[in-house]
Amino acid sequence: MGINIYDVAQNAKVSSATVSRVINGSPHVREETKAKVMQSIKALGYTPSALARNLSTGDTHNIGFLVPDIENPFFSMILSGISKAADEYGYNIFIFNTADDAGKECRFLEAARAERLRGLLVIPVDSRNETTYKQLRSFVQDGVPVVLVDRDLRDGRFDGVYSEDFFGSMQAVSCFLEEGHRRIAIINGPENSRPGNERWRGYKEALSKWEIPLQMQYVKQGDFHQERAYDAMAELMCMEHPPTAVFSSNNLTSLGCIRYALEHGLSIGEDISLIGFDDIELLQAVGIQLSVVDRDTSQMGWKAMKLLIRRMHKAGEDDTAASEIYMPTKLILRGSEKWRRSHGTV
Amino acid sequence: MGINIYDVAQNAKVSSATVSRVINGSPHVREETKAKVMQSIKALGYTPSALARNLSTGDTHNIGFLVPDIENPFFSMILSGISKAADEYGYNIFIFNTADDAGKECRFLEAARAERLRGLLVIPVDSRNETTYKQLRSFVQDGVPVVLVDRDLRDGRFDGVYSEDFFGSMQAVSCFLEEGHRRIAIINGPENSRPGNERWRGYKEALSKWEIPLQMQYVKQGDFHQERAYDAMAELMCMEHPPTAVFSSNNLTSLGCIRYALEHGLSIGEDISLIGFDDIELLQAVGIQLSVVDRDTSQMGWKAMKLLIRRMHKAGEDDTAASEIYMPTKLILRGSEKWRRSHGTV
DNA sequence: ACCCCTCATGGAAGCGATTTCATATTGTAA
DNA sequence: TTACAATATGAAATCGCTTCCATGAGGGGT
Numbered sequence: 172m173g174i175n176i177y178d179v180a181q182n183a184k185v186s187s188a189t190v191s192r193v194i195n196g197s198p199h200v201r202e203e204t205k206a207k208v209m210q211s212i213k214a215l216g217y218t219p220s221a222l223a224r225n226l227s228t229g230d231t232h233n234i235g236f237l238v239p240d241i242e243n244p245f246f247s248m249i250l251s252g253i254s255k256a257a258d259e260y261g262y263n264i265f266i267f268n269t270a271d272d273a274g275k276e277c278r279f280l281e282a283a284r285a286e287r288l289r290g291l292l293v294i295p296v297d298s299r300n301e302t303t304y305k306q307l308r309s310f311v312q313d314g315v316p317v318v319l320v321d322r323d324l325r326d327g328r329f330d331g332v333y334s335e336d337f338f339g340s341m342q343a344v345s346c347f348l349e350e351g352h353r354r355i356a357i358i359n360g361p362e363n364s365r366p367g368n369e370r371w372r373g374y375k376e377a378l379s380k381w382e383i384p385l386q387m388q389y390v391k392q393g394d395f396h397q398e399r400a401y402d403a404m405a406e407l408m409c410m411e412h413p414p415t416a417v418f419s420s421n422n423l424t425s426l427g428c429i430r431y432a433l434e435h436g437l438s439i440g441e442d443i444s445l446i447g448f449d450d451i452e453l454l455q456a457v458g459i460q461l462s463v464v465d466r467d468t469s470q471m472g473w474k475a476m477k478l479l480i481r482r483m484h485k486a487g488e489d490d491t492a493a494s495e496i497y498m499p500t501k502l503i504l505r506g507s508e509k510w511r512r513s514h515g516t517v
Numbered sequence: 518m519g520i521n522i523y524d525v526a527q528n529a530k531v532s533s534a535t536v537s538r539v540i541n542g543s544p545h546v547r548e549e550t551k552a553k554v555m556q557s558i559k560a561l562g563y564t565p566s567a568l569a570r571n572l573s574t575g576d577t578h579n580i581g582f583l584v585p586d587i588e589n590p591f592f593s594m595i596l597s598g599i600s601k602a603a604d605e606y607g608y609n610i611f612i613f614n615t616a617d618d619a620g621k622e623c624r625f626l627e628a629a630r631a632e633r634l635r636g637l638l639v640i641p642v643d644s645r646n647e648t649t650y651k652q653l654r655s656f657v658q659d660g661v662p663v664v665l666v667d668r669d670l671r672d673g674r675f676d677g678v679y680s681e682d683f684f685g686s687m688q689a690v691s692c693f694l695e696e697g698h699r700r701i702a703i704i705n706g707p708e709n710s711r712p713g714n715e716r717w718r719g720y721k722e723a724l725s726k727w728e729i730p731l732q733m734q735y736v737k738q739g740d741f742h743q744e745r746a747y748d749a750m751a752e753l754m755c756m757e758h759p760p761t762a763v764f765s766s767n768n769l770t771s772l773g774c775i776r777y778a779l780e781h782g783l784s785i786g787e788d789i790s791l792i793g794f795d796d797i798e799l800l801q802a803v804g805i806q807l808s809v810v811d812r813d814t815s816q817m818g819w820k821a822m823k824l825l826i827r828r829m830h831k832a833g834e835d836d837t838a839a840s841e842i843y844m845p846t847k848l849i850l851r852g853s854e855k856w857r858r859s860h861g862t863v
Numbered sequence: 864a865c866c867c868c869t870c871a872t873g874g875a876a877g878c879g880a881t882t883t884c885a886t887a888t889t890g891t892a893a
Numbered sequence: 894t895t896a897c898a899a900t901a902t903g904a905a906a907t908c909g910c911t912t913c914c915a916t917g918a919g920g921g922g923t
Contacts, residue, residue, distance in 0.1 A: 186903045221631040222572045223879035226908050242597050251588050254614040266612040268600040285567040426802040433804040453799050456772040458779040532873045569909035572878050
């Protein structure tokens with residue numbers, strides 16, 4: 172660029188202080204002077220440097236968003252919600268794709284610190300990572316608020332926006348039970364993530380309420396990805412007494428299940444029942460009626476950003492306890508939870 | 518934070534200049550001094566302010582990415598490629614979701630200017646927008662390189678990474694023709710976008726090569742979204758002589774077509790043929806074999822970022838002509854291009 | 864022993880804003 | 894007309910770095 176506030180000042184025959192006042196809408200500027208300055212700004216095509224301003228005021232309008240996998244539509248939705256709120260309040264977003272790599276996550280947090288970001292929205296890679304935890308704590312201590320999204324971190328000392336994973340999962344499994352299912356499998360999410368754990372807890376809780384014993388052979392460890400779910404399905408379906416229903420703990424997992432079923436001629440909602448966590452819009456376009464536990468994902472991002480903004484605005488006020496928001500889930504039944512009982516009862 | 522280079526200097530009993538040299542790896546520092554400084558840095562937990570550095574050097578490591586719809590998986594893939602390359606070279610990404618709104622686009626470009634971004638990756642909202650065009654030109658003139666991705670802007674004066682839309686489209690339609698189709702419909706993309714136009718040109722070219730007259734009743738204007746495509750399909754299929762094949766010009770459009778077909782009992786690859794532009798991974802999980810014109814989307818983002826980096830590094834060198842990269846497309850045939858001829862021939 | 868060159872380091876001037884404090888100007892009441 | 898308050902403006906310090914220039918300390922060649 173090359174053109175700065177002094178050039179404008181000179182052109183308008185005023186001091187830089189006055190130009191600054193005009194830019195920032197200070198009331199103590201004569202209309203006439205203001206007009207003169209504005210005109211110089213236009214004439215020279217001047218845009219104030221946010222860098223210089225930030226350095227001077229010690230205060231940026233930039234926040235960071237750390238996300239484990241930007242390709243996952245679920246996270247894209249969150250980002251979409253975030254960016255809506257950010258735009259509304261004039262914040263800019265640094266995006267950091269941690270690619271499920273804790274090392275990268277650390278590096279990005281360093282970058283965030285260097286950039287003196289005003290706040291951080293984080294979907295941590297690993298709920299138990301000590302380094303991440305320490306780094307985030309130190310951000311908070313330095314007055315840079317942190318809001319976790321969807322996944323938590325060790326203890327409850329961070330603000331966060333999560334969903335009712337436990338309840339949603341319990342509801343789904345209860346639905347299976349009401350349908351008459353007794354051999355209900357679950358394909359779990361990673362153990363080091365809140366959603367994985369809570370959904371697993373919900374599963375156990377539902378069984379326990381119905382006094383159905385937990386049978387570990389119906390519990391498969393997944394990783395929120397398609398491949399592993401497919402393999403898990405294969406194992407389940409080859410059992411002597413295969414499950415009659417499967418609860419899949421995220422969107423990609425559901426896809427793996429569906430693929431297996433289709434490839435092996437199992438009709439979903441007849442031969443095998445399926446409920447997934449998180450809706451998959453596409454499925455409806457292709458005529459697959461999958462029952463799911465859904466939540467408003469974009470809204471999660473929006474709320475997280477709102478919460479962050481609230482924290483940023485009242486920074487310095489003494490730490491009110493971490494506030495956690497839980498998004499409600501909704502069980503959407505489309506038929507895949509049904510089954511032809513005859514098949515199941517051996 | 519509060520702790521700066523002077524604190525470190527004082528702690529290590531050297532000058533700020535020396536600390537700066539250590540940080541930036543200048544060779545003119547004694548090992549012993551260097552060690553002392555490093556230790557102070559550790560001890561105080563010092564992170565240099567990128568803001569101050571940027572202001573001082575007039576040079577940030579931040580680039581901007583303007584994208585029309587972050588929820589669209591196609592754009593997520595591009596972002597993914599970008600962020601991979603950015604990470605590799607230590608660049609940070611500001612993301613701006615323009616939400617298909619030219620007004621927002623302008624505002625974001627202002628913000629980008631204020632932040633003194635080093636370079637810009639842009640998927641313009643509207644290929645013909647005058648304001649966007651002028652703003653981007655002025656960035657380039659000010660030494661801030663701009664690389665367009667997927668969509669272009671009026672003339673060829675910008676760097677850009679596109680794909681072989683024309684060729685890909687022509688190939689798809691030619692494939693239909695070889696299959697024996699003669700009534701081939703197209704659901705077009707928006708007229709103000711390069712992909713829309715080029716794919717439309719490819720369609721016409723293929724027909725013309727085969728000396729098939731262009732029949733406008735088989736040409737439907739779409740908008741790259743599902744709903745409109747669905748409606749277009751409805752119109753096409755209700756015609757007296759409906760098309761036997763449909764070429765759909767992007768991923769969402771294909772979904773609209775598929776949904777229509779499924780809902781109306783049309784078997785794809787038998788009753789109606791379909792080829793889409795851009796692959797949809799999910800479809801295979803659910804057993805729908807859609808033939809598509811595909812390209813490496815993530816790679817597009819990667820290449821765009823690489824090109825941008827090249828430009829940024831040799832900024833100031835006299836303007837070599839704009840360089841345009843065209844990603845090859847690949848026709849992937851999975852069967853949906855077939856048909857039961859008997860149905861088609863009236 | 865002298866001179867010159869190289870290398871390590873410090874002093875201080877920017878970079879481009881904001882902001883405090885001081886000053887000049889204007890208005891108004893006595 | 895004087896005096897004091899309110900208002901408009903400028904000078905200069907500051908934010909935290911980088912970097913140019915100056916200076917001092919060694920080292921080698923003659």
